[in-house]
Amino acid sequence: MALAQFICSFAGSNMNVMINDISEDLDTTVQGVQVAITIFLLVMAALMIPGGKLTDRYGRKRCLLAGLVVYGVGALLSAVAPGLGVLILGNSILEGVGTALLIPPVYILTTLLFTDTASRARAFGTIMALGGIGAAAGPLIGGLITSALSWRAAFVFQALVIVVIVFLSRRIEDPLPPDPSRPFDTVGTLLSAAGLILVVTGILAADDNLWLMLALLVLGALFLTGFFAWVRARERAGKEALLSTSLFRSRTSNLGLVTQNAQWLLLMGVSFTVASYLQVVRGYDAIQTGVIFTAATLGILVSSLAAERLAKRRAQRTLIITGFVTTIAGIVVLVLVVGGSPSPWAFAPGLLLIGLGLGVMLTPSVNIVQSSFTEDQQGEISGLSRSVSNLGSSLGTAVAGTILVAGLTSHAYAAAMITLAAVGLIGLTAAALLPRHPPQAPAPGLGGV
Template identity: 55%
Template sequence: MIVPPLALAQFVASYAATTMTVAVTVIAEDLGTTVLGVQTAITLFTLTMASLMVPGSKLTDFLGRKRCFLLGLVVYGGGALLASAAHGPLLLVLGYSLLQGIGSALMIPPIYILVTVTSPDVETRARRFGVVSGAGALGAAAGPLFGGLVTTWLGWRASFLLQVLIVVLIVVLALRIAEPPRVPEKARFDVAGAVLSAAGLFFVVVGVLQMGSSWFWVLLVIGAGVLSVFAAHIHAREQTGREPLVSPGLFRDRTTRLGLATQHVQWLVLQGSFFVIAVFLQQVRGYDAIRTGLMLTPATIGILVASAAAGRMARRHSQRRLIRGGFVLAIAGLVLVLLLVRADSGVASAVPGLFLLGAGVGIMLTASVNLVQSRSPDAAQGDISGVSRSVSNLGSSVGTALAGSVLAGVTRPGGTSFALALATLTLVAVGGLVAALLIPKPLPKALPKPR
């Protein structure tokens, strides 16, 4: 009974991250604001979630995994309820951007921690991560499609109320989760580290979202500088015997570093390619949000099929091999989209490429999360889960910003800009494959000594 509430929570978090995009114009008109104002609320949601993911994950060591998960659900549901009652942009920002962002940062890390610490073996863990990853992919795909239907038939407020109902169901299911053994009591919470990590990630994400503007490098340098201070801070705390927000030892492990790099690239390629293809379908082919969501269905099916097979694949292949194979499939899918999809091509032209892209990403998402989470002991799951989710969220932001800047920077007519954007993402995926090839082979288990 532990998987259903965790998978549903990942579903609703992914749904919230994408459903707003199809209701921007309607919300702006209803609240008497501009499209830019609603887009700012969406950006603030991303910023809040990404900035607080590491501190939110660390709180599981102090509050407990189940309690932190339930607290995040309550905050998230309260934010959705407040947003549904908004009559101006300020209340929308408070409910959606801040409270739902904070709730996501509290409830998402425990999802991955609970799956890790309650799974008896790698195969079971892979199967459970497959369900969670599949639910996340389904939520991300359902956001534009189902969100468009709900907004059209019932209004944009109904989409937030739907999230409230799902959260209530998750809370009822989550109350039955058996609390895993408590992690040994930690020292005082690293408040300074939490502030530095949140500020550093804030400036990095804002800088990424400003890609193509004169502020891009300025904000990135500020973010990198703050994160450098954060790195020095946690190292100093560890040297003096105090508990840091994140143990620097996590980043000394080569497999963990490369696994995190592949996670970043996976989300970058997934969100970037979805963004490019969605814009292409709407601007070049004139599709509405519902038809666009339907066109992306093959990729969603690919992710779900790969996620459903995660347990069997983990039994037959190493996580390292699965990550490599996933990148090969994703790259092949992107190449097929580049070769087959044109402004005047039929609907079927996109199916093979999108399915391979989705299947490749689905294989990688489960395998890389399993690889990274399994490298750390139970006591360090609060650390690695927050870092893992931050890296993934940053990848999503970079993917959309990178694709958007390429599209904006090419002024030639036709589909040239879209092809260039997809080609750029393909090269990034090749870089991810190189990182996967560098993941070291796990050491063989020692044989028992003869008696």
């Protein structure tokens, strides 16, 4: 399950070091590659909630395997893509759909199979460690593969990892039986997906047309408003909706979701911004860019793998606050040190702090949200949690990319990083508002906290 999270996170960041190679090979632009990266993250965010609901109907392991197969097909299609359109179909659409199917089962099964706080923290720590490493080490691994072989080989690597995961997952047992009679809210799925897609597309349009951006954002907000109205109408009629409004009655969970969104926005935003700056402004190749990111990877690895030990010694709220403070400090150091030095080593201190900060808080944020609900709500909250996180990833790439594409200079780079630091302050505020001792989920059947 940790390996599944690794490859999905890897897919979201490894293309950052292939921007020049892909754009030249497929005769497209930096912005075109940015769009492909963002669509991949957006498809995940838009379909993660429906993906979580499907696990109740068809079973968690079955959805996991189906997602892996779809993802693998998308990776192979991307490897042979003759142009940007096919790359978007394989990488952005099929890999995005596959991820939306396979990731919710990972978090649901982890929550169901590991019942006490310490063991669950250890399990989530391993999963989030590999997820964070996949996102942070994606540039390094992608850079090595691209430099030694080709950017296309990076997609073959993904397909091979998928084969390994399918083989290893044969021993996983689903603790809950599927319920084929469980209804599926198709209208709610379409409304929520359309709303999320329009919002992020609106952000992407900021550098081209401000009026188009405004129109898309307003239209997206209308679709999302319609989605929540539809959900409430179905609940009043006694029908099951795509997303239960009871999920939003937990103040602890709501704040935890805000911190998750901010964390992944920071992770993917920093990754895209720094990778673009290194390649476009400083002219580094893929492998040089990947090596520089090793500092962030090391930071995430060290702090994530210490999740179980930290969970025993410190409150989860304390860990999340510490993570945001460290990450924001890392961004400040990165901007100040890099701006005054031409050396590639100038990136190391800031990236190391960012990696340590993100690794410290990724696990407790997930644990707080998942532990706020009973077993019968794990499908819904897992889908919502992963959707919020992947929406953060999409926004991170979209916001940072929009600022950079508008003017790829050192000033644009600094503006993008300062914007990300401001997002970190929002996450820090949400973390400070978390209760010191979060309540646990009630007995099954009593609803959310």
